Amino acid sequence: MQSGGVEFSLLSQAARPIPGLAGARKLLRDGVDADLLLTLAAQHGVRPLLLRCFAGIDWEGVSADLRQGLEAFHKRHLTRALSLTDELLKSAAALKSAHIPFATFKGPALAFELYGDLASREYADIDLVVPVELMEPAEQALAGMGYFSSQGDWAFRQAFLRHQRQYALVRDERDAAIDLHWNFSSVALPFPVVAEEIWTTLGATRLGGRTVPILSRENLALLLAGHGTKEAWRRLVWVCDFAMLIEQSPNLDWLSIHRRARAHGCGDAVLLACAMAAGLLETPVPHALKAVVERSCRVRRIAKRLIDRLRTTIPEQVRREPLEDALLCDRLSDRLKAWITLGFTPTPSDYEALPLPPSLWPLYRITRPLRLGVELVVKGLRRCLRMLPAET
Secondary structure, three states: OOOOHHHHHHHHHHOOOOOOHHHHHHHHHHOOOHHHHHHHHHHHOOHHHHHHHHHHOOOOOOOHHHHHHHHHHHHHHHHHHHHHHHHHHHHHHHHHHOOOOOEEEOHHHHHHHHHOOOOOOOOOOEEEEOOHHHHHHHHHHHHOOOOEEOOOOHHHHHHHOHHHOEEEEEOOOOOOEEEEEOOOOOOOOOOOOOHHHOHHHOEEEEEOOEEEEEOOHHHHHHHHHHHHHHOOOOOHHHHHHHHHHHHHOOOOOHHHHHHHHHHOOOHHHHHHHHHHHHHHHOOOOOHHHHHHHHHOHHHHHHHHHHHHHHHHOOHHHOOOOOOHHHHHOOOHHHHHHHHHHHHHOOOHHHHHHOOOOHHHHHHHHHHHHHHHHHHHHHHHHHHHHHHOOOOO
């Protein structure tokens, strides 16, 4: 599939906090591939923003097929959004009844807080965070609603997934999933905000006539910057979220936010989020951070590389570079520490490659680096073979 430079430009106009209607009109007049535009909008998670933009220009220049495809999506998405919101409210009630503190982030709450209604942002599940010491009771409370782990029993998850500091829960009879967190990143990586910092400053939002706890705007800024950087900003929707937060929160103390992230070894994540929003959506960097962004050669270099990749490669074809989530680390020493930790931390792929009985699971700390080393050698040999001249 072609990269869709014109189509991505149109998405960038549509996805700004204040849509670029004039730019969108011009690109539509010049001609776009409707099928490719829909594909890119879906993969970047910005179909609701494309709908908003086209409605703003009264669908001028939009083909009937493109309009039909977007309106069909909107009907499905609205139904899905209402269903997930209902699940969120029921989950909140279950945790409250069990006297378990929690907060929700991303999902319906983020859509409502940043975009104004439940269907103005795409999302596929519910994210909840609870104190680490209440993780097991929280899972039991959600089990009363029919949620169960799709990742193995408790012992398996403790051995192979605990380093992620989140577990996925699903329901058979409902198309719903909950990511239950006790922190926001894996143990191998620093993150701009940690769960212990959020509980005294929680905010709240009203969904379906009920109040649910959410992160404060300052902590949300740190979370969005950290999540986007961890994922190497591979989807436009993550940039949109941060740009929308900047637009809606002009009075945030951005210097304080940056200092908090830097104290965790992730100050560049906040700067990179600002640079991505400015480079792709023309969202001005907050005044307090403008000079800091301009002085950071590392941030400007990474932002240029990631923006160029977004503009020229469709998301499904982006291959994450090895350990690319270490972009979170300001310091080389932290990146090296993350790589070493990840190299020795067993994952389900290690079990799949070499199933062992539970009594031998500690051996994976030895077999994992060996397996990864062999894979790197094989990949290197294949790369060398591809570079050899073809026989004539």
